[in-house]
Amino acid sequence: MLAATAGFINCVNGVNGDIPTEITRPDINRVIRALRNNNAYTIMDMIEGEDRFGTGPVRASYFSLGSTQLVGDLDNVQGFLAAEQYPNQKPVLRSEYGSVSNIRFLMSSIGSVSPNASSLGANVFNNFVCGMEAKVKGLIKSLLIDLEALRGDRAQVALATA
């Protein structure tokens, strides 16, 4: 439903030469700004830092629902914190891959894909970033952001506004 009814923004800050580009931190920041500017509530509370080596705190976050094809691309995003590096594993969801800033990424093998939708004809992988109680239409209580990300060297951030 989100893929059909939500607006989106493209990743434009990458260097892969395609449109959209690969997912980058500035693209994710755009999404977070859009959510926050529209007073979207985060879904998950922050995870406080603890004195455990190799871990780091996690901000209060929105969820991003995306494809497992983006696994490698997310690792390359500045500030990415893998789920195993969270200081406390209790709030970690089974499908969670990691977080960047205020977004925690949930990945599924059946994540949304727009086939051959990039400028160079490559597949575009959609990531839907949700605020609390967001709806695509009708009663709007928060802002739903749809990130479209392109696998490999390409990423599109889709921003669904609700």
Place this chain on the structure above:
Amino acid sequence: MSYYGTVLGQGTFIAPATIVNRVVAIPSGVDWMWVYNYTEAGIAGGAAPSLGVRYYWQRGMAPGTGIVEYKTNASAAMNMDTLLTGGFTLYDPSGQTPGSLALLGNPVATTASTNATRPVVTTADTTGIAIGTVVRMSNTAQDDVNGIDMVVGAVTLNTNFTLLAASNALATAPGVIGGAGFYRIVRADSLFYPRRRFVTNITRAVNANVSTSVEHSLTPGQEIRFSIPAVSGMIQLNSTAENNYLSATVVSVVDAYNITIDIDTTQFTAFSWPTDAQTPCDFPQLVPVGEDTGASILSVNAQTPLYQGAQVYNSNTGLLADSTVNTGYLGMLLGTGGNGSQLGTAITGPAGSAAADVLYWVAGKSGFGGL
């Protein structure tokens, strides 16, 4: 007629005034289907096109084909042929059913695209392209056109086709010639209605006219929001805290690609479609967000979401026309007919031969066997 296996379903329908492709929802696993044109069975045939009476499809037949029995030459005698196009097409929006309609066509090479608000795309193969077909370009030099689904506005057989119609042309030409690339035919729309759409132009008017790159299928009263990138100029339409999260209401449906909205854009920055030089960027979109029932009530009779002349599958009408619905189905697309492989000329299809034709269909699954 006896059927082998399990009959999954049967039904009847009446052909509309304008014969269009007919959707018949059938549970998954259909292996065969018969369609009978009851009306044409009871009359003599005509000169042209030949009038189809009975149609048969079985799993394994190519999409758009089928066996047809027809009448011709003012005779009641039946002839048999196969349809080259316009027959039966198994439909599965997930694209997972073998033999079903490919939702996205294979890439077909193009050699050039003009730098115009309606780019003319040169190609030696326009198979499957007609006015109203949706295509997606790729790998051309026009990065502001690539990846954007656009309707075909004109076709010259195996020579070229023109992106967009005169009524929904790009506000701004791409700025570069396209060069070689590919096109793909897009055969399925997004599953859920109402759908977001790319906006190709917005006028500056008391009731601004908004053009979309493919049919919008919206109805009066639909509430929409815009996402206009800075490069497109008319950012005053964007929903922000400063404008109290502005949303527009569809005032009227001008045509399949144009609507008017209740926002006065006369003082807004002029709209432009992003040029190739301005990419990578976002592209202007409209996003459905709700309904203004007060506006909808004023045009209750116009509250039918349409796509390619037919009501959007599973959509509601009246005040519920804007409701979010899943338009997906498993079933069969009955075509309007095409040339017979032996006859060489047109034979009407299983969607009907003439307005008010009564057609019966039965579909089933075989108990054994395969393709």
